[in-house]
Amino acid sequence: MKPPPGQPVGVAAFAWGRAAGLLALMCAYALTIGFLGFVVASALFLAAGFGILGERRPLVLAPVAGGTALGFWVVFELLDVKLDWGVFGRISG
Numbered sequence: 001m002k003p004p005p006g007q008p009v010g011v012a013a014f015a016w017g018r019a020a021g022l023l024a025l026m027c028a029y030a031l032t033i034g035f036l037g038f039v040v041a042s043a044l045f046l047a048a049g050f051g052i053l054g055e056r057r058p059l060v061l062a063p064v065a066g067g068t069a070l071g072f073w074v075v076f077e078l079l080d081v082k083l084d085w086g087v088f089g090r091i092s093g
Helices: 016-036 038-052 058-078 086-092
Strands: none
Touching: 016 038, 016 086, 038 058, 038 086
């Protein structure tokens, strides 16, 4: 399939800044998941990732990111996989 006329072709057209931002975000997620816990770290990771990819509406970012993280937590609970709640689990006892 040919690109539309006037569109660059090859690696020059790749969004290197977004790719680097997402890679840095994945590293930050890996470093914070133990401290913040699965749900909080995942929600922040998803919201920041959506922001890097271009979503700017907070009323879309927050519920989608939070709902997705909580949804995955529910699925893991149903599968009897216990996820770390991080500092929030240690504070609550």
